[in-house]
Amino acid sequence: MTTESSGAGEQAGTAEAPAAVRIHSLWKKYGDHTAVAGIDLALPAGRFIGLVGPNGAGKTTTLSMVTGLLRPDAGQVEIGGHDVWRDPVAVKSRIGVLPEGLRLFERLSGGELLSYIGRLRGLPGDEVDKRAGQLLDVLDLSGARNKLVVDYSTGMRKKIGLAAALLHNPEILFLDEPFEGVDPVSAQTIRGVLERYTGSGATVIFSSHVMELVESLCDWVAVMAGGKIRADGPIGEVRGDAPSLQDAFLELVGAGSRARAGQDLDWLGGGGAR
Numbered sequence: 001m002t003t004e005s006s007g008a009g010e011q012a013g014t015a016e017a018p019a020a021v022r023i024h025s026l027w028k029k030y031g032d033h034t035a036v037a038g039i040d041l042a043l044p045a046g047r048f049i050g051l052v053g054p055n056g057a058g059k060t061t062t063l064s065m066v067t068g069l070l071r072p073d074a075g076q077v078e079i080g081g082h083d084v085w086r087d088p089v090a091v092k093s094r095i096g097v098l099p100e101g102l103r104l105f106e107r108l109s110g111g112e113l114l115s116y117i118g119r120l121r122g123l124p125g126d127e128v129d130k131r132a133g134q135l136l137d138v139l140d141l142s143g144a145r146n147k148l149v150v151d152y153s154t155g156m157r158k159k160i161g162l163a164a165a166l167l168h169n170p171e172i173l174f175l176d177e178p179f180e181g182v183d184p185v186s187a188q189t190i191r192g193v194l195e196r197y198t199g200s201g202a203t204v205i206f207s208s209h210v211m212e213l214v215e216s217l218c219d220w221v222a223v224m225a226g227g228k229i230r231a232d233g234p235i236g237e238v239r240g241d242a243p244s245l246q247d248a249f250l251e252l253v254g255a256g257s258r259a260r261a262g263q264d265l266d267w268l269g270g271g272g273a274r
């Protein structure tokens, strides 16, 4: 495991697998507030990678900069050896992205949306139809193929967004909170698709607050807090001697005292005296 803003290049994962993503000294400020404070990170290829951190840690800001959706103040990101900002076409053909607060074309049906995205990606029409049909089937959306996206539920939106991100068979998939607002059945479906995808050698990088999920799904993790990487590496190493990833996480982000803060609320109890 590497701790505290580890040097990209020398760290875990790079020895046995090439890096899918290399981040060098990445910075982003919003006004006076530093959201991302000089991150260095090498994310190994072919892994299921979790980016975890408390609210406001900088996960979305980092993923947005890594995927070319937000311009950094300083630093570089390379994907498959291509600079995200200097070589965007090469990068965008290799990645799929399910961003937070995904905006979809609401007045298209799910089937039309996938056809449109597939054509934008330059795939032939019959190939788009084949892949879209299979993805809708696997994600249990076949029955909603002709329904307008505006009428989709939160979970259905996540699934159609995932289908759109996978349609061109990217090497690396970035997902910002893919399981948020998703029921357990849909979560299991998404999980199955992602496991199959990484099983073929592709890389998944996703952000989450849910440690149990990360622990059960990921084999590699980066822990972020206050705009910095606190630890990164294979999940067993980041967990160390802690009983669970959740305990290791609370220790790493220094949240132990806040986790116990409820003890101060001695007036809170519903039926008791005011």
Ligand SMILES: Nc1ncnc2c1ncn2[C@@H]1O[C@H](COP(=O)(O)OP(=O)(O)OP(=O)(O)O)[C@@H](O)[C@H]1O
Residues within 6 Å of the ligand: 030, 033, 034, 035, 053, 054, 055, 056, 057, 058, 059, 060, 061, 062, 209
């Ligand atoms: N557009 C913005 N303008 C100003 N401040 C922002 C903006 N986006 C994010 N921030 C701030 O930057 C910090 C990092 O936010 P970010 O959304 O990257 O964190 P996060 O780890 O994804 O949080 P969460 O888990 O709550 O989604 C926060 O303090 C947030 O308030």
